[in-house]
Amino acid sequence: MFGDRPPPVPPATVPLPEGIGSGAVSLAPPSGPGSAPALPPSILAPPMIAPAAPATVPPAAAAPLPAPNQAVLALSARFGKDLPNVTGGVIWRIYADRPDGSGAFRMLREDRSPTPNIVLPPGSYVVHASLGLASAVRSVTLRQETTRELFEIPAGGLRIEGRVGTTRIPSGQVTFNIYKGSQFDAIERAPIAQNVPSGDVALIPEGTYYIISNYGDGNSVVRSDIRVQAGKLTDVTVTHRAALIVLKLVSERGGEALANTSWSVLTPGGDIVKESIGAFPRVVLAEGQYRAIARYEGRVYERSFDVVNGVDGEIEVLSR
Numbered sequence: 001m002f003g004d005r006p007p008p009v010p011p012a013t014v015p016l017p018e019g020i021g022s023g024a025v026s027l028a029p030p031s032g033p034g035s036a037p038a039l040p041p042s043i044l045a046p047p048m049i050a051p052a053a054p055a056t057v058p059p060a061a062a063a064p065l066p067a068p069n070q071a072v073l074a075l076s077a078r079f080g081k082d083l084p085n086v087t088g089g090v091i092w093r094i095y096a097d098r099p100d101g102s103g104a105f106r107m108l109r110e111d112r113s114p115t116p117n118i119v120l121p122p123g124s125y126v127v128h129a130s131l132g133l134a135s136a137v138r139s140v141t142l143r144q145e146t147t148r149e150l151f152e153i154p155a156g157g158l159r160i161e162g163r164v165g166t167t168r169i170p171s172g173q174v175t176f177n178i179y180k181g182s183q184f185d186a187i188e189r190a191p192i193a194q195n196v197p198s199g200d201v202a203l204i205p206e207g208t209y210y211i212i213s214n215y216g217d218g219n220s221v222v223r224s225d226i227r228v229q230a231g232k233l234t235d236v237t238v239t240h241r242a243a244l245i246v247l248k249l250v251s252e253r254g255g256e257a258l259a260n261t262s263w264s265v266l267t268p269g270g271d272i273v274k275e276s277i278g279a280f281p282r283v284v285l286a287e288g289q290y291r292a293i294a295r296y297e298g299r300v301y302e303r304s305f306d307v308v309n310g311v312d313g314e315i316e317v318l319s320r
Contacts, residue, residue, distance in 0.1 A: 132203020216284025
């Protein structure tokens, strides 16, 4: 909508606002026993906003008296009505209220303080406040005095991890895409955040979402509906029923794996799950029945096998 924005950047991490995890905001999950563990010092940055630098929250100070022909805009934010103030991580942008000759709204100021006092000439402006993937926008009119504006940004934290049984899937082996709404909606949506790493905290607007979790690059995919509340951290554990399988083409049981082997892993119905080339290809497969096909020096070998949840192992295919 507005001009002078930073160019799009991929998701990154920025400091977690101190209002979440400071003790002023409940950190318990929406349901289930126990309390939330300590927060890591990061959140997922929104796609159109550059990561904010770490900020130390200064003590509250009175707004300065405006100079002649100047006005002061005193800004602050909270997570919602009757919820605590946001004490870090907010990006404030002030825009002209009318487009320039190119049709873009020119950005006049940017501030990353939690409660900035911005000096501007009297007039009308548009104020945009963003916190993670949540934001709020408002038109304001300044006169030669101090104008105070309190924004409500109903954001909540979402932290996800994957497990197989009771074993946590290491970060880097599982990723999460977050979508607005429910997995059962008959509407195709683009994700609001992609490839979110395990253990990172994403700040997103309060609401209902669904997560698509991918463990490895095979067919272990899990969908989960969740609810995020403003000012709270929601911890989600996604459980995969899968195992890590290593494939080997050997001339005899327990023998050396043959290099330059082309592999295909198929379901019983003939659908291809994974294709690769090598002596020891690794693939994460959802539990179930499969068929491994190995092609080596113009000949084809195959073997059927079962994947048991949580039982990693090797599958040997004999080249005879």
